[in-house]
Amino acid sequence: MIVVLKKNITAPEKAQLVEKLKDVGCEFQVFGDGEPIIRIYSKQPLMSRDFFLSQPGVQDVLRITPPYELARRNSAQQESIIQVGDIAIEPKHFVMIAGPCAVESEEQIHGIAQTLSRMGVRFLRGGAFKPRTSPYAFQGLEEEGLRLIRKAADQFQMKVVTEAVSSAHIPLIVEYADVLQIGTRNMQNFQLLKSAGKQKKPVLLKRGMNATIDEFLLAAEYVLQAGNSQVILCERGIRTFEKATRNTLDISAVPLIKELSHLPIFVDPSHASGKRSLILPLSRAALAAGADGLLIEVHHQAEFAKSDGPQSINFQAFDALLGSLKELAPLLGKTIL
Amino acid sequence: MIVVLKKNITAPEKAQLVEKLKDVGCEFQVFGDGEPIIRIYSKQPLMSRDFFLSQPGVQDVLRITPPYELARRNSAQQESIIQVGDIAIEPKHFVMIAGPCAVESEEQIHGIAQTLSRMGVRFLRGGAFKPRTSPYAFQGLEEEGLRLIRKAADQFQMKVVTEAVSSAHIPLIVEYADVLQIGTRNMQNFQLLKSAGKQKKPVLLKRGMNATIDEFLLAAEYVLQAGNSQVILCERGIRTFEKATRNTLDISAVPLIKELSHLPIFVDPSHASGKRSLILPLSRAALAAGADGLLIEVHHQAEFAKSDGPQSINFQAFDALLGSLKELAPLLGKTIL
Amino acid sequence: MIVVLKKNITAPEKAQLVEKLKDVGCEFQVFGDGEPIIRIYSKQPLMSRDFFLSQPGVQDVLRITPPYELARRNSAQQESIIQVGDIAIEPKHFVMIAGPCAVESEEQIHGIAQTLSRMGVRFLRGGAFKPRTSPYAFQGLEEEGLRLIRKAADQFQMKVVTEAVSSAHIPLIVEYADVLQIGTRNMQNFQLLKSAGKQKKPVLLKRGMNATIDEFLLAAEYVLQAGNSQVILCERGIRTFEKATRNTLDISAVPLIKELSHLPIFVDPSHASGKRSLILPLSRAALAAGADGLLIEVHHQAEFAKSDGPQSINFQAFDALLGSLKELAPLLGKTIL
């Protein structure tokens, strides 16, 4: 960390600052008398910029190493491989996670699982606990939903990806799920992150719709630091002034996260755009930008979906999407799973 | 709600849509053959725009009444009064809630409570469970922190405002707090909102840093709908492209929420700006814009604060602030409490 | 347009509104007594929402056709083909526009033109008038720059794309350029748009970094309406809270504009990301999302560039980029030009 002093810092202020740095056990070097720089050597993740910024005479603070230690990629490091049963999420694969926004009934989830598995999809998504903006909206089937999606997935040898919205639900969800999803509104629900870090199942962590990439990786750091190294990141659109799409897919986040971190990064074009007609081009773009997989809302009758209907695609559209991705993938060094 | 049909909707699509509206028990009126409008009369909070948007042939949907029923203000309605012990949060008052970001020690919180109470402040804030962006940052004293702030407040006849970050903590926090705070990162933690709605203490709900005003009032609706009518709203800055301040204080939200809702609205200039030097002018602006109170971070030694140091003000600055507000308040029909 | 009336509109207000609509020559229909809807049939581009919103008793106004008449795509319409000499910008092509941020010297632009033309690039970009945030930054070689880029382009049979920053410069630029570029900061410089519409060269219009897609298409409408039908749109990133990249590339804008408009849409990954290492993945993503071409900053010695160095790539990186795009293009129905 580099601490920049104010031009008009007084000698007593500077002396007091140096004293305080010693008090807190900080290793540092002051550069000359006239130089407005102090270099801090202490292990940075443990020091906050705020501590320095609140000292009298300090003008600015520049981090020179990232604030996340476990999530970051060291120069020579390989990308992490997340193993879900017999399926590996790794650089040479492009993994499809598909299914309805919410589990609505046995018939619904069974039908969707059957069709998707026939198309070769190995991961079935579907929410049982739904975070909804309005208290009057459908809130999910809760435990019954978990039971139904597990049953459907088992019948077709699929893996279950489903969302936990509270740390209290984690033991229950872990019983049914193969991958625990943490949604955009919970990316900074730190209790939930800690709990997800203490259980053993892989965690799919969606980016907060207002989170910077640094904050996103710090959220992953919570899970990693609590003991769970199996984190899958997912870009799902950020909130901007543009309302023609539900969110703005930050496609640059994909290659940037590849540089900064060793964790796999997925894309969710359904929530990013909120529009059926954009799912195909955005899915292709995600593959082309280097993503490791997709999270897609598929519904057998999108116009009857209890939630997220406008952004769900039907089987036919999903099949076309798969076909297109299968053509492109080899040129990008990927196999569609 | 007004449903706008696509110009090129086919007759079968229109017939199918009408059928579906009947099926779901919707009251509606179709306007003429050529008119691309269907008017929906059903109780709107129970219908989502998404349902209509996902139907084939539908182009757009316009809500004509707000999606929140309990939080909204009817034309003739008075503003709500929230009673906290002997103190009323109501239009003729301007209520100061002050204290440190986090409870750090008995000495710290006792000293702050003593000084603030001498200045006439009746509400003491201080976090025991801290939501922190980094897992390496100070996470709060937890139950010990609750005990200490309660003790300090009792000694000086103050009310305690403290944050709950998980529904699991609510029973514990309710034991110690007079007002339960829900922070910006939890504004859409719906489990927490529901739990806060089921207990009896007033709830101070901070606006999500990326929440629209509609979403903010829908979050309040979760608490109200669960049975707790004592909700205090708090504008604390939204996230924008501007990084010269920590967030962008949306001062317009104050008078706008006064129009839309009967709930009181506070302002938190500390988190909004992240800069000590802006607290005074922003506090005056909040009062001038019609807010019902302030939430301010005050620390006896801001440069030693374990969190939020750069935006905390010391006693002297807080005293000057109070003095200025007391001059202005009568001209705005308010008494400082 | 659909005008929604306030619930509590008075009978005189409603009568007055109806009178005013007649006065301004508006065709409309009032739906029943209790219905809060008036349908406006007048040619919408000529009526503004503001007119209706400022009438007493009006709550909201919903446009049901887009506000741009010439830029929009009618259902059966083909995409526009923009002919630049012997080269057609059209759906089956993916056109590369490459070159330095600014023309710096004869040697520089000649060398870059030579290498790019050998690689098959037909469009040479380079600024002579540079819009710079700071008055102390390099402002461009002005007319001398235009002369140099024209000379270099002619020598290698390339087309010149260069920016106009003021309507006063248009006659001069038109003399030297094949395509007139309008930059992001001038997307709503309406004098410039009108002037660009009155000359005959194709116009490459970059999206304002804070412009909605509607505003972008309305800016194109200014050029079209002034008589120039040859408009090429270019998405170049929008400004959001995320600062890890210079801007946020709105990749969804590409397929969305394809739906809404018949105009070609390019992508500028250099300005969108501001980072050399992201140019390759974002270029692939643009192609995969359906864009019609790219605008890329290439410099023979990026570390010596007088502007935009961090986002410029060198010849080797550009060559690799071209190679990758040439592999992918056929699968997307495109030929690289």
Added chain:
Amino acid sequence: MIVVLKKNITAPEKAQLVEKLKDVGCEFQVFGDGEPIIRIYSKQPLMSRDFFLSQPGVQDVLRITPPYELARRNSAQQESIIQVGDIAIEPKHFVMIAGPCAVESEEQIHGIAQTLSRMGVRFLRGGAFKPRTSPYAFQGLEEEGLRLIRKAADQFQMKVVTEAVSSAHIPLIVEYADVLQIGTRNMQNFQLLKSAGKQKKPVLLKRGMNATIDEFLLAAEYVLQAGNSQVILCERGIRTFEKATRNTLDISAVPLIKELSHLPIFVDPSHASGKRSLILPLSRAALAAGADGLLIEVHHQAEFAKSDGPQSINFQAFDALLGSLKELAPLLGKTIL
């Protein structure tokens, strides 16, 4: 400026960097062998961060003095006083600039000037050249509009504030106006800024709706650097995700600009909010936050205004606003002019 080197910078890269710094005539100091810091002493406004960021081996660059030299406030510096005829825009005044969005007719501007001048308003605003999002919207009366507003102002001893949208119009506008306004869409129209800097009339510069405060002050720097020291800044709302108001008034910009610059700062609550009902509370907030004046849209018949009707207030509302501000101003050390 502080240049931070990459951890893995090679010795040749470092040597090459040092060589290049010498070549460009930069004064600098390298700190030790292991230290990843180079301190640059050259006059910073003349060096761009980009130059350093594009060098191999450079990780980051931190400015330690602002990039604007003339607009910034030195520690002991007084605030600038802008004299417009007999009226001084200075810290002890709070100056009202009022009038319609656009000059529409002689009768309109005469009537408005008459009433406003009776209320004590000394500055009359009104646009003759209107920057409009749609080419189909009213574009202003152009020179005739200038003539009419000048005539009305002269009759009532008022000053004219009107907008220039192109440097080509400046000679014309300067003939009629007392203060030249540069609008939000032109804040980075650098040709216009330079031209405004070369004439003698004070310039009212509105913040770009997507401009950071640094960019805003750099835009002012363009005018100052071209020779005109009379710049009045105006915060008018920035574009954010929140659409309940037309823009988001960045009230914090007011005290922050007071810290950073010696230039006066006004607020335009009309464009910031886009809603009549918010003008009063936001005007009070602007005064309370330390602004030097207001720009307000007033129309004798807001519902007939040819532009910006929804945000214009009528005489009665403006009178009430003035009354309220006159009560508050003395407590804030200001006199309303």
